Amino acid sequence: MDIDDLLATRTEQMEASAIREILHAASSPGVTSLAGGLPADDSFPLSIMQDLMATVLRRYGGRALQYDASEGFEPLREALVPHLRARGITTRAEEIVVFTGSQGVLDAIGKVLISPGDVVAVEAPTYLGALQAFNPYEPRYVEIETDDEGLVPESLDAVLAANRVKFVYLVPTFQNPTGRTLSLERRRRVAQILQRHDTLLVEDDPYSDLRYSGEPLPPIHSLAPDHVVYISTLSKTFAPGLRIGFCIAPEALRRWLVIARQGVDLHTSTLGQALAAEYVSGGHLERQLPSIIDLYRPRQQAMLDALERHLPEGFRWTRPEGGMFVWVRGPAGLDTEALNRQVLERGVAFVPGKYFYVNQEEGLSTLRMNFTAADPDAIDRAVGIIGVTITESVARY
Amino acid sequence: MDIDDLLATRTEQMEASAIREILHAASSPGVTSLAGGLPADDSFPLSIMQDLMATVLRRYGGRALQYDASEGFEPLREALVPHLRARGITTRAEEIVVFTGSQGVLDAIGKVLISPGDVVAVEAPTYLGALQAFNPYEPRYVEIETDDEGLVPESLDAVLAANRVKFVYLVPTFQNPTGRTLSLERRRRVAQILQRHDTLLVEDDPYSDLRYSGEPLPPIHSLAPDHVVYISTLSKTFAPGLRIGFCIAPEALRRWLVIARQGVDLHTSTLGQALAAEYVSGGHLERQLPSIIDLYRPRQQAMLDALERHLPEGFRWTRPEGGMFVWVRGPAGLDTEALNRQVLERGVAFVPGKYFYVNQEEGLSTLRMNFTAADPDAIDRAVGIIGVTITESVARY
Numbered sequence: 001m002d003i004d005d006l007l008a009t010r011t012e013q014m015e016a017s018a019i020r021e022i023l024h025a026a027s028s029p030g031v032t033s034l035a036g037g038l039p040a041d042d043s044f045p046l047s048i049m050q051d052l053m054a055t056v057l058r059r060y061g062g063r064a065l066q067y068d069a070s071e072g073f074e075p076l077r078e079a080l081v082p083h084l085r086a087r088g089i090t091t092r093a094e095e096i097v098v099f100t101g102s103q104g105v106l107d108a109i110g111k112v113l114i115s116p117g118d119v120v121a122v123e124a125p126t127y128l129g130a131l132q133a134f135n136p137y138e139p140r141y142v143e144i145e146t147d148d149e150g151l152v153p154e155s156l157d158a159v160l161a162a163n164r165v166k167f168v169y170l171v172p173t174f175q176n177p178t179g180r181t182l183s184l185e186r187r188r189r190v191a192q193i194l195q196r197h198d199t200l201l202v203e204d205d206p207y208s209d210l211r212y213s214g215e216p217l218p219p220i221h222s223l224a225p226d227h228v229v230y231i232s233t234l235s236k237t238f239a240p241g242l243r244i245g246f247c248i249a250p251e252a253l254r255r256w257l258v259i260a261r262q263g264v265d266l267h268t269s270t271l272g273q274a275l276a277a278e279y280v281s282g283g284h285l286e287r288q289l290p291s292i293i294d295l296y297r298p299r300q301q302a303m304l305d306a307l308e309r310h311l312p313e314g315f316r317w318t319r320p321e322g323g324m325f326v327w328v329r330g331p332a333g334l335d336t337e338a339l340n341r342q343v344l345e346r347g348v349a350f351v352p353g354k355y356f357y358v359n360q361e362e363g364l365s366t367l368r369m370n371f372t373a374a375d376p377d378a379i380d381r382a383v384g385i386i387g388v389t390i391t392e393s394v395a396r397y
Numbered sequence: 398m399d400i401d402d403l404l405a406t407r408t409e410q411m412e413a414s415a416i417r418e419i420l421h422a423a424s425s426p427g428v429t430s431l432a433g434g435l436p437a438d439d440s441f442p443l444s445i446m447q448d449l450m451a452t453v454l455r456r457y458g459g460r461a462l463q464y465d466a467s468e469g470f471e472p473l474r475e476a477l478v479p480h481l482r483a484r485g486i487t488t489r490a491e492e493i494v495v496f497t498g499s500q501g502v503l504d505a506i507g508k509v510l511i512s513p514g515d516v517v518a519v520e521a522p523t524y525l526g527a528l529q530a531f532n533p534y535e536p537r538y539v540e541i542e543t544d545d546e547g548l549v550p551e552s553l554d555a556v557l558a559a560n561r562v563k564f565v566y567l568v569p570t571f572q573n574p575t576g577r578t579l580s581l582e583r584r585r586r587v588a589q590i591l592q593r594h595d596t597l598l599v600e601d602d603p604y605s606d607l608r609y610s611g612e613p614l615p616p617i618h619s620l621a622p623d624h625v626v627y628i629s630t631l632s633k634t635f636a637p638g639l640r641i642g643f644c645i646a647p648e649a650l651r652r653w654l655v656i657a658r659q660g661v662d663l664h665t666s667t668l669g670q671a672l673a674a675e676y677v678s679g680g681h682l683e684r685q686l687p688s689i690i691d692l693y694r695p696r697q698q699a700m701l702d703a704l705e706r707h708l709p710e711g712f713r714w715t716r717p718e719g720g721m722f723v724w725v726r727g728p729a730g731l732d733t734e735a736l737n738r739q740v741l742e743r744g745v746a747f748v749p750g751k752y753f754y755v756n757q758e759e760g761l762s763t764l765r766m767n768f769t770a771a772d773p774d775a776i777d778r779a780v781g782i783i784g785v786t787i788t789e790s791v792a793r794y
Contacts, residue, residue, distance in 0.1 A: 001595050001596075001597065001623060001624055001647070002649075003597075003647060003649035003650045003653075004649065006510055006563060006564070006597060006650075007509060007510065007653065008508070008509060008510055008511050008512040008515070008534070009512045010508070010512070011508075011509050011510075011653055011657075014509075014653070014656050014657060014660065015656070020656075020659075036464075038463065038464055039463070041458070041459030041460070041462075041463060042459075044459050044462045044463075046454065046458065046459060046462070049450065049454055049462075050447075050450060050451060050454060053446065053447060053450040054447060057443065057446055057447060061438070061443065062438030062439075062441050062443060063438070064638060065438075065441045065443070065446075065636035065637070065638040065639065066435065066436070066438060066441075066636070066637060066638050067433075067435055067632075067637045067638060068638060100497050100640075100661075100662040100665075100666075101662050101663055103660070103661065103662050103663050104661065104662050106660075107660060107661045107662070111405070111407070111408075111533055112404060112405060112408050112411075113403055113404065113405055113408075114405050115405040115406045115407070118405070129660075129663075132659060132660040133660045133661070135660065136508055136657065136660060137405065166403060167403070198398050199398075200398060200400075200403060226398060227398055235464075239462035239463070239668070240462070240463060240464045241460075241461060241462040241463050241464060241465060241666060241667030241668050242462065242666055242667075242668055243497075243662060243663070243664070243665070243666045243667075250398070250400055252399075252400035252401065253400045253403075256400075256404065256408055256411070259411050259412070259417075260408075260411060260533065262417075262529060263411065263500070263503075263504060263526075263529040263530045263532065263533060264497075264500065264501065264504045264530070264661060264662075265497040265498050265500050265501050265504070265640060265661075265662065266498055266500050266526075266640070267640070268497075268640070269497075269638060269639055269640045269666045269669050270638030270639075270640075271636070271638050271639055271668075271669065271672075272666050272668065272669060275668075
């Protein structure tokens with residue numbers, strides 16, 4: 001039978017095969033990938049998993065394998081309260097909803113809030129996974145300008161004045177893809193602008209625990225709690241394979257998010273949540289975090305050094321204080337999609353930056369470079385190959 | 398801020414608070430619940446979980462905690478091939494996609510196929526969770542008649558002739574909520590009707606492993622593979638808390654289901670899938686299944702005996718050969734929602750059957766009774782209380 005005849009109209013919005021193919025090619029054996037956003041396997045607390053499982057079975061028994069509440073496993077929600085307090089967020093367990101990855105929160109937000117044609121305001125560039133979550137609900141996007149310090153508050157103000165915006169989506173700390181972090185001053189201005197326009201912010205904060213230098217900054221949620229859905233995850237500080245994300249949302253919205261997610265997956269894996277509850281409440285996350293940072297800090301330094309060493313004139317890049325990515329902008333006219341194909345033949349991959357823009361033309365000369373999944377030597381070699389390939393291409397003109 | 402002003406138009410379709418409140422009340426301490434669809438905690442292979450975890454960590458190491466393919470964890474997809482072959486389905490690992498529960502498959506199907514106003518054909522009554530998955534995509538439902546042997550093929554034929562149906566949704570074996578099973582003869586006729594009308598069937602098959610008597614029947618998928626998306630789950634034979642469901646779908650549809658789910662949760666918990674892979678491939682599922690059946694068979698018998706003993710004249714019920722539910726229809730005029738409130742005060746709960754109908758008026762006098770989550774004595778007492786409450790109510794008229 002002809003399936004194409006059966007597809008919903010929204011399904012047209014969901015095509016994403018180019019980026020899927022890039023990530024698929026990047027994961028081929030023999031390729032040094034700076035493309036994905038994978039934590040290093042070495043960051044995982046493999047040595048304690050067996051003990052965590054024993055604790056979970058002893059403490060929860062069959063409850064760890066049973067259906068559970070759509071809101072989340074109560075001991076995990078409880079464990080997240082002090083975890084979040086240490087990060088500047090005052091909340092109660094009832095205000096936290098656990099989802100299947102922060103992707104699950106983004107899907108539920110899109111489902112509950114976006115009618116076809118509604119306006120969602122995003123940074124340029126923004127996180128691709130958020131666009132993939134929202135696209136099936138057929139929003140119209142407006143872009144907010146960014147500079148070297150992240151989102152430009154005046155641009156946010158202008159966008160909110162000129163459009164009826166359903167919500168703003170931001171990654172204010174070590175942004176994916178740029179690594180940029182919004183200053184405290186800008187956070188305060190963003191909070192004021194949101195309050196003045198009475199506009200909802202979706203604050204996505206997966207990376208702030210991965211800080212290699214500088215001082216922690218408060219989430220925007222702490223500055224305007226009534227106007228912010230705060231999203232975070234244990235994917236970067238425990239294990240992404242467990243698919244544990246969570247949000248704190250105003251009560252009136254939270255109720256709908258729970259109803260929406262019930263239709264999507266009923267609830268997040270109870271066993272995964274129980275392991276996460278013991279990982280957080282047992283102090284393992286706080287103990288593991290310094291070793292994750294010690295693993296990633298030299299990788300990021302290797303990336304910055306390699307870019308300095310290997311890229312020709314005319315390239316600029318961010319120097320983030322944390323996170324997983326460095327963002328590179330080449331000279332106008334550079335086609336990083338073609339470049340990615342060329343370096344792939346030499347066993348290296350990155351993500352062409354255009355995929356992080358609503359208007360892809362804005363990003364033709366940009367590259368997102370991940371530094372967490374390869375060791376320093378591999379990073380240096382891979383960036384070297386990218387540098388040589390650029391130089392050769394330029395020489396051919 | 399006023400969240401209600403921000404809600405998408407589709408969100409109106411998602412209200413389900415009445416049934417949520419019923420299930421919430423049913424889970425209160427001291428209540429004997431015949432309401433949910435929970436497996437017994439005693440059915441879980443708790444004693445082998447620690448060893449399964451050790452095997453997973455030894456065999457897969459960090460891979461079990463890392464991001465994985467949206468299609469599913471390769472060793473689980475491989476393990477499901479012989480598992481499905483033993484159940485009459487010939488398939489290859491590439492044709493299987495693992496989701497976060499079969500709920501995840503239903504959501505992805507709704508998202509990819511249903512445009513607002515599209516027609517979905519369902520049994521009357523049908524599985525509530527499927528309606529909850531599809532509703533946000535704003536379908537129009539048409540009902541297919543059922544009798545004591547399940548779906549009436551002539552009614553399906555008439556519905557497909559009279560409507561442009563996007564897909565048909567069926568639970569052909571030990572249906573939720575009725576426990577009814579479609580005969581082989583009817584399965585063949587359904588397959589022919591689907592092929593003649595070139596219509597897609599979503600065949601949801603969570604319960605067929607839970608057979609207490611009689612002979613297994615082939616899934617409709619095996620009779621018309623090009624016209625069927627087959628869905629199953631490990632929730633009833635391993636553990637629902639792991640949220641492992643899967644589907645087999647025609648290639649052209651499968652591709653879209655994978656893209657859709659990528660925006661929803663990226664992939665299902667890798668650790669959960671790795672545990673499931675070892676559970677299935679290590680023969681544990683086949684070894685556990687007889688003890689699950691030995692646990693449930695007397696519970697079902699206790700339910701049937703108790704209905705016979707305690708219900709007054711004018712009640713009829715199904716006598717399924719397996720599954721988790723018995724379906725009771727009382728005399729016209731009975732209001733099972735009011736009855737449920739009355740018995741709840743006496744510490745018993747069931748689900749009023751009307752929630753399983755698109756047109757709830759059709760089910761006012763029906764009850765769905767689960768028998769897997771309570772032991773035989775508790776079932777007898779609970780049905781006794783329901784019987785007494787009915788008799789007292791009638792006496793009051």
